Each structure stands twice: as C-alpha cells, then as structure tokens.
Amino acid sequence: MSRINDVGGMHGFGPIDTHDDEAGFHHEWEARVFAINRLLLKAGTYTLDEFRYAVERMDPQEYLAASYYQRWLHAIETLLAEKGVL
C-alpha cells in the first residue's frame, strides 16, 4: 500500500521553489530535534528503519501540514511512547 510519504511520480505539488535554497536549521528547536534523533539512534532506543516507519505512518493530512523537522519530532514522540521510554 502506498503511503502519503511515497510521493515519487505524484502529480499536483506545483513548481519547485528553487530559490528556497536555505540549508540548515531555520530554528534552534530544529537543531535540537536533529540532535535528539541522532542520540536516540546511537543509544539504540530505536533504529533508523523504525524512525522512518514512524514518519511514514503519520496521518496523511498531518504529514502534509507538518514541516520537515515537525515530522521528525512527531516520529520521535511516537517511538518514545510506543517503547515505553516516556
């Protein structure tokens, strides 16, 4: 079954904003989310596959409305709850 993250070949997302070329973090919290994920992966709290799966099974509307690192945050919170860490 195709999930909303599987956008390859989909129509309707419009032109690419090639000028939105900013690389890096727009907000301090984004860097923190990146670091939390890196540390939890390193600690073996979850695997990269589990992390990706947690992003991919987000509710489609929530997925499309969320920014890139909001999706990460959502996945981290989901996995920590499912694994009984938090």
Next chain:
Amino acid sequence: MSHDHEGSAAVSNRVKLLVTALQERSVLTEAQLDDTVEKLLLHSKPANAFAMVARSWVDAAYKARLLADANAAAAELGIDLSHWSPVKLRAVENTPVSHKVIVCTLCSCYPIALLGPSPTWYKSEAYRSRVVRDPRSVLAEFGVSLPDEKEITVWDSTAEVRYLVIPQRPAATENATEAQLAAMITRNGLIGTALL
C-alpha cells in the same frame, strides 16, 4: 515557514518539554545535545564532498576507488562517516552522454555528512514527486537545460544508500590545482541540479 500549521514557538516548547523528560529519565543530557549540534555544524559541510570530487578529477585511481567504495574513499581523505554506519554512500558519475541527479522520494535522505544539511527544496514534495517523472523540466527550473539526446538518470535514495554526483570536470582546467578545482564545485552540482 509556510508549512508551520503549529506556530514555531509552540513547537519549540514541545521540544523543550521532550528534552526535560528525556533528561529526567537519564536518556540524554543537555551537554550531549549541544555537542551533537556543534559537531554537525563543524564537520558536516560541502567542503568534504568538494575535496573528494576535486581529488577524483586529478587522480584517476582515486576516482576508481570512489566509484567502487565511496565510504572508504571519504575515509581516505579523513572524512569521518562512522556515525552514519551502516549507511552506504555511492558516487555516480556524469559523462558526456549521461547526466545524474539525486532525490529521496520517500523522505529526504541526503549525504548530510558530505554536503551539510539539505536545502529546503530538496525536502519539498514538489521536487521529490516530479524529478523522477519529469527530470528534464525539473532541471530546467534550476536553469539547467540539457540537450534532448543527453540521457538523465535519477538515483532515488533509500534508508541504506545515499548518492553523490561526480560532475564532469569543467573545461579548460588542465592547469588548475586541486584546491582551485575544489573551489569551482557547487553543492547543487553534486546533487545534479546544477552544471559546473
């Protein structure tokens, strides 16, 4: 950011609460977080990939090793990819008849250790959805017009493999030093959305 349905201040607060909870359970510390961000900003930068590509232009044996095992070729130049393990890096080469471009349609996998954090457009649904279907028009939006007879190959990243494009060496650079060559390379050139 236009996609912020939840205000940034609210998300920032959510992250603060998460960090506090993880600290209380001794899962991680504030110092570890700061250290991780600092290391990322210090070591994950495009200069890493620029050095690898410039070396491959002046040293055919290095290029062969880069194409055969890019992780080992990075390590040769002192670029540490250990945190990335077991992700495999694969270099794909532009030729006079074939142009390469990379994407991650399923999420936004990217050789961050070699290029730094990815640009916003790389993570956009617009790029991810269309570059695999109509790469020629996508490249045109980036100002890259390729002749019809030039083949375009799109490499779609997975959880296990990340790609890096080796562009063609710019013309008339026979006398350029490795450092001068490295300075001619751009990040988008190594994604495939720019020519050098």
